[in-house]
Amino acid sequence: MSNDPIPHESSSLHHLAEKAxxxxxxxxxxxxxxxxxxxxxxxxxxxxxxxEIAKRALRNPEGIESADITALATQILTRK
Known part of the structure; x- marks a missing residue:
């Protein structure tokens, strides 16, 4: 199972959310x-x-506010 891409993808996403x-x-x-x-x-x-924040981020990722990025990250970090 070490070749399974899901754990790495999940780990990578989690690290990205922590950075965000x-x-x-x-x-x-x-x-x-x-x-x-x-x-x-x-x-x-x-x-x-x-x-809605995610939709706005896709339309204009460079114009998204810090608080909105944090909200997206929080959703990822708090999921089970």
């Missing part, structure tokens, strides 16, 4: 998009507000 939570404005455009894609497509239990 600590320093949201240091994320690159692609990192913001990755968080947003996960919240929209893979995050069970994401609130409507979090989904």
């Amino acid at each position: 939570h600590r320093q949201p404005k240091l994320l690159t455009k692609s990192e913001v998009e990755e968080l947003a894609h996960f919240v929209l497509k893979g995050a069970e239990g994401a609130t409507e507000e979090q989904k």
Whole structure:
């Protein structure tokens, strides 16, 4: 099972969410998009507000506010 991509992907996403939570404005455009894609497509239990933030992030990843990036990261960090 060491070749299974899911644990690495999950670990990578978790590290990205931790970085986003600590320093949201240091994320690159692609990192913001990755968080947003996960919240929209893979995050069970994401609130409507979090989904709206994710949609805004995909439309304009460079214009997203720090608090919004933190909200996306929190959704990922608190999932089970």
